[in-house]
Amino acid sequence: MKDLLAKAGTLTEALPWIKAAWGSTVVVKYGGATMTDPVLREMVASDLVLMKLVGINPVIVHGGGPEITSYMERLDMPVEFFDGMRVTDDAAMEVVKMVLVGKVNKELVSAINRHGRLAVGISGDDANLIKARPISARLGRVGEVETIDTTVVTNLIEDGFIPVIATVGYGDDGGSYNINADLVAGRVAAALNAEKLILLTDINGVKDKSGTLLESISVADLHRLIEEDAITGGMIPKVICCADALKEGVKKAHIIDGRMEHAVLLEIFTDVGIGTEITK
Numbered sequence: 445m446k447d448l449l450a451k452a453g454t455l456t457e458a459l460p461w462i463k464a465a466w467g468s469t470v471v472v473k474y475g476g477a478t479m480t481d482p483v484l485r486e487m488v489a490s491d492l493v494l495m496k497l498v499g500i501n502p503v504i505v506h507g508g509g510p511e512i513t514s515y516m517e518r519l520d521m522p523v524e525f526f527d528g529m530r531v532t533d534d535a536a537m538e539v540v541k542m543v544l545v546g547k548v549n550k551e552l553v554s555a556i557n558r559h560g561r562l563a564v565g566i567s568g569d570d571a572n573l574i575k576a577r578p579i580s581a582r583l584g585r586v587g588e589v590e591t592i593d594t595t596v597v598t599n600l601i602e603d604g605f606i607p608v609i610a611t612v613g614y615g616d617d618g619g620s621y622n623i624n625a626d627l628v629a630g631r632v633a634a635a636l637n638a639e640k641l642i643l644l645t646d647i648n649g650v651k652d653k654s655g656t657l658l659e660s661i662s663v664a665d666l667h668r669l670i671e672e673d674a675i676t677g678g679m680i681p682k683v684i685c686c687a688d689a690l691k692e693g694v695k696k697a698h699i700i701d702g703r704m705e706h707a708v709l710l711e712i713f714t715d716v717g718i719g720t721e722i723t724k
Contacts, residue, residue, distance in 0.1 A: 461713045462713065465498075465499075465639065466498070466499035467500075468500055468501065468638075468639035469501045469502075469503060469601070469636050469638040469639060470495065470503070470638060470640045471502075471503045471505060471629055471633035471640070471642070471694075472492070472502055472503070472504050472644065472708060473506070473626060473641070474488065474552065474644055475506065475507060475625060475626075475645060476644055476646035476702045477646050477702060478702040478703075479548065480510060480511075481703075485551070486555055487705060488707075489555035489556045489558070489559070491706055491709045492556055492563075492708070493559040495709075495712070496562060496606055500712075501601045501606075502606050503597060503607050503609070503633075503638070504552065504563075504606065504607065505628055505629040506544075506549065506552065506608070506609070506610060506611065506625055507544065507625030507626075508544045508547075508548040508610075508625075511547065511548055512540055512543045512544070515539050515543050516536065516539055519539065521535065521536065521539065526582055526583060528677065528678065529579070529583055529624070530583075530586065530622065531582070531583055531584055531586070532583065532584045532622045533584045533585065534584075534585065534619075536585070537584070537585040537619070537620060537622060541612055544567070544610040544611065544612055549565040549567070552565070552608050553565040556606060556608070562606050563606040564605045564606070564608065565610070566596060566597075566608070566609055566610070567609065567610040567611075567612045568609070568610070568611060568612050568614065568623070569612055569613070569620060572593050573593055573596055573609070574589060574592060574611070574613035574614070574623065574628065575590045575591045575593070575613060575615070576589060576590060576613030576615050576621035577615065577616075577621075578615065578621065585619060585620065585622060586621065586623075587615065587622065587623050588623065588624075588627065589613065589623060589627060589628060589631045592634075592635040594632070597609070597632070597636065609628070609632065611623045611624070611625040611628040613628075626643060626682045626685045627684075627685050629641060629685060629689075630684075630686065630688050630694075630697075631685075631688075633694045633697075634688070634689050634693060634694055637693050637694070638694050638695075639695050640695065640696050640698065640712070641685075641694050641696075641697040641698070642697075642698045642711060642712075643685075643686070643697075643700070644700060644708070645699060645700070645701060646701070647679075647699075647701060648700075648701040648718070649701070649718075649719035649720035650675065650720040650722075652669065653669070653672055653673075657720070658720050659721065660721045660722075661720060661723070662723055662724065663687045663691070663722065663723070663724055666686075666687055670683070682699060683699070686699065686722045690722065696721060696722070697721070697722040698719055698720065698721050698722070699720045699722070700718050700719030701718065
């Protein structure tokens with residue numbers, strides 16, 4: 445009986461959050477251990493399905509850096525990074541597209557669709573979703589977002605699907621570009637006027653210089669922590685994408701630990717939440 449009452453209490457706690465979020469769009473950047481651990485991948489997929497079934501519109505954005513590196517090494521291709529970004533020549537770009545669009549994207553789509561006809565996988569090349577421009581000649585086919593055209597995404601949402609977006613964009617030269625998934629997630633969230641942007645990571649949130657987890661932080665304090673070198677490396681594009689998304693109209697941004705069971709549901713449907721909430 446106690447277990448049943450606990451379950452009833454959980455549902456009661458979730459009810460006001462479900463009511464508040466009904467009809468809203470939530471962009472989830474899928475990354476970290478959730479991409480390589482099959483158990484976590486299935487858990488994230490079930491969380492997304494539950495969100496959809498209670499009236500929330502999840503939109504998934506993903507990269508796949510570790511998988512790309514693994515395949516390049518298996519093909520005896522050089523793996524080189526510059527300023528934290530993968531140097532991507534034409535040959536490497538072929539592998540990026542094969543891994544992101546043909547493997548990672550379809551694995552997540554398949555995990556979601558085990559629960560029904562719910563997900564459709566696309567990339568930035570599809571319907572001119574993500575137009576990219578090159579960052580530098582040194583990086584090759586690494587791009588940044590120039591424009592987002594959400595037509596295909598909104599059409600999928602209206603038709604009852606969960607869009608799953610691989611972060612490959614198209615350029616004026618007719619070729620494809622590899623784009624940082626965090627930055628794409630922020631731009632997609634802004635273009636959709638999303639209620640929330642959630643970044644799934646392998647850390648439990650933003651920490652101050654002493655290593656203390658910050659449950660909530662403003663954009664101004666984020667910039668201060670960057671200047672103090674409390675936020676470094678791969679966390680910088682994550683917090684910058686959150687700050688930019690908030691500036692462009694996204695209501696809230698969250699950085700959470702995707703290794704925690706049902707992390708997305710805990711963030712959206714509980715009183716406490718997890719990770720770090722970023723506010724304007």
